[in-house]
Amino acid sequence: MERVNDITCEKRTYSREFISHEHDFGQLLFPLQGSLDIQTERQEIKLDPDHCFYLPPKLVHHYRSVDRNEFLILDIPMHYLPEDTSSMYTQLDQQWASIRYLLLEEAKSQEGAAALADLTRYITNKLHRSTAPSIDYIHKHFREPIRLETLASLEHYHPAYYSAWFKKKTGKSPKVYISELRLKEAKHLLLSTGWSMSRISEELGFENSSSFTRWFVRWEGTSPQKYRILNNG
Structure with missing residues (x-):
């Protein structure tokens, strides 16, 4: 699937070695197990299951996980995003926990493209207003x-x-x-x-x-x- 133009919602794991890259889409990360070390030019974060993190497009970042891990990832194409979004590190409150649950259901089914698109629009609006x-x-x-x-x-x-x-x-x-x-x-x-x-x-x-x-x-x-x-x- 071409993530630049299509929404991707799936579980992923990460290695112990630091990897550096940037991407042409936004990315929302929910740790399900373990933690993820994320570094950008301006931030250093240890992302744990009590938080979620949004990475905007074109942001160079370095990441690794030193323990057993599993993450729920939502890749958001540019055309879904408001202009000039910035990174966001936030507590997994009741609303974000509900969003994670709905995304997990979408990741399991991989059938409801329209439902995932609607959910992604809701998320990007929340990112803009948070x-x-x-x-x-x-x-x-x-x-x-x-x-x-x-x-x-x-x-x-x-x-x-x-x-x-x-x-x-x-x-x-x-x-x-x-x-x-x-x-x-x-x-x-x-x-x-x-x-x-x-x-x-x-x-x-x-x-x-x-x-x-x-x-x-x-x-x-x-x-x-x-x-x-x-x-x-």
């Missing part, structure tokens, strides 16, 4: 200090590459993205509560109200006190 682990982490922890190294490790990126990847993904640097979330929350607290500046600054993870005020003025161009007065009437 929230990256580090972005999800930011939304949960933006009130706390966040280190770039922590975010990079969640994506298994080298820190030197993470900021560029993040900006390509969101259109903003991690610092700006986090600051905008904090600013939105600061405005919400200023207008929806009667909290003091000290309490709001503490809620947003600032050392004191003075540092919060300086930060707010730098981003908004006015003090939080004036912002509250001008927008609460």
Whole structure:
């Protein structure tokens, strides 16, 4: 079967020796047994059965498995993919576990080409909409200090590459993205509560109200006190 133009869904095993290549299609990998070491220019991943991994087209990667292994692989032709997809390493949550089950059924039957095509379209749409682990982490922890190294490790990126990847993904640097979330929350607290500046600054993870005020003025161009007065009437 010509994988460049046709969907392939099958089980595969991998050798202990590192193999390097790239392909003209996207590839989704589900470990069923064992693990797979995957290296790209920017990432190093040990893929285990609790996770799945998507490799975009034209990405040079090196891979091997040092133990007994079996993987469910979905090769996705370019015309099914949204433009400019990036690699995705994600937890095998309930949705992805359900997708794996459906793909396993398709791999067994190899008869329902239309059903596999529909499932592949669903998967590529999910790949396009999925929230990256580090972005999800930011939304949960933006009130706390966040280190770039922590975010990079969640994506298994080298820190030197993470900021560029993040900006390509969101259109903003991690610092700006986090600051905008904090600013939105600061405005919400200023207008929806009667909290003091000290309490709001503490809620947003600032050392004191003075540092919060300086930060707010730098981003908004006015003090939080004036912002509250001008927008609460």
